[in-house]
Amino acid sequence: MTQEHTWQGTVAIVTGGSSGIGKATALALAEHGAKVLITGRSEEKLQEVSALKKTIEPFQADSADPETGERLVAEATSQWGRLDLVVNNAGAGQPLPIDAYEADVIASMSAVNIIAPSQLVKAARPALRETRGAIVNIGTAVSRNAAPMLAHYAATKAALEHLTRSWAIELAGDGIRVNAVAPGPVKSGALTGMMGLPEVIARQIEAQETDQIPLGRRGLPSDIVPWILQLGSPENAWLTGQILTIDGGWSLRT
Structure with missing residues (x-):
């Protein structure tokens, strides 16, 4: 069965769909015949993506x-x-040393990385039950090891992975599958965007991470998207509760 046949006439929600992995996922789904609703905070970026495909x-x-x-x-x-x-892709995170812990910053990360996916899953359950649909959550390979300065980002994404497994059991009776991908360092603009780092520091981190990746390069959204589609595809009707780390071997070395 081709991807075009798999997704033709289907409907997807992709949060954080105006850039990076979310944008690439939305475009791939639309290319294969799905209608896609994307979210983001920037109206300009959202319009730029939707202009690329009529079904977004x-x-x-x-x-x-x-x-x-x-x-x-x-x-x-x-x-x-x-x-x-439903692709729960939107995320929040920023470098946060212990001396800079602020309750509102931690609460904001939790709101986006834990509460928002939970509320969307709750709202989507009746509709997904009718189609025996799927949920794919986007975690992070950062949570595989200790994460100094990124502890709360990693912790909230680790919580999303735990939710993935729990939802897989709770929703199995509805025929709804729940899986997740945990990307490693990907060229998605997250360091300067979500993380809010200056360009110079972001480039330094990118170079450092590249040196740590056994396969020798940072990932691309195109390395992640096919797995999101596979996990969400009805072709994989007996796959649920899994978290797939896609990081070029990075988490094995750090």
Whole structure:
């Protein structure tokens, strides 16, 4: 079965779909015939992505808003009448040494990385039950080892992985599969975007990480997207509760 046949006529929600892995995932799904609702905080970036494919619709939203999940599902189902896939890709993180711990910063990361996916899964359950759909969560290989300065980012993503396994059991009776990918260092703009690092420091970190990757290079969104589609595909109807680390061997060395 080709990917075009697999996704033709299906409907997906991709959070954080205006850049990086989320953007690449949305474009791939649309290329294979799916209708995709993407979220992000920048209306300009959302419009740029939606202009690339007629079947991608933008939805400006802040994932930290607890009402976003219900609004997304309502938008997707009202436009297209169904929902087959949810990709919880939106993430929040920043370098945070212990002396700089602030409750609001930690709470913000938790809101995006834990609460937002939880609320979206809750809202999407009835629609996904009807299609026997799937959920793919995006974690991080950073959580595989100690993460000085990134402890709360890694911890909240590790929590998402635990939720993945728990949801897989809770939703199995509905025929809904739940899996996750945990990317390693990927050229996605996250260091200067989500992490808010200056360009010079971001380039230094990229060079350091590249030296640590056994396969000799940083990843690309195109290294991750095929696995997101595979985990979300109805072809893999007996696969659930799995977390796939895709990092060029990076987590084996760090």
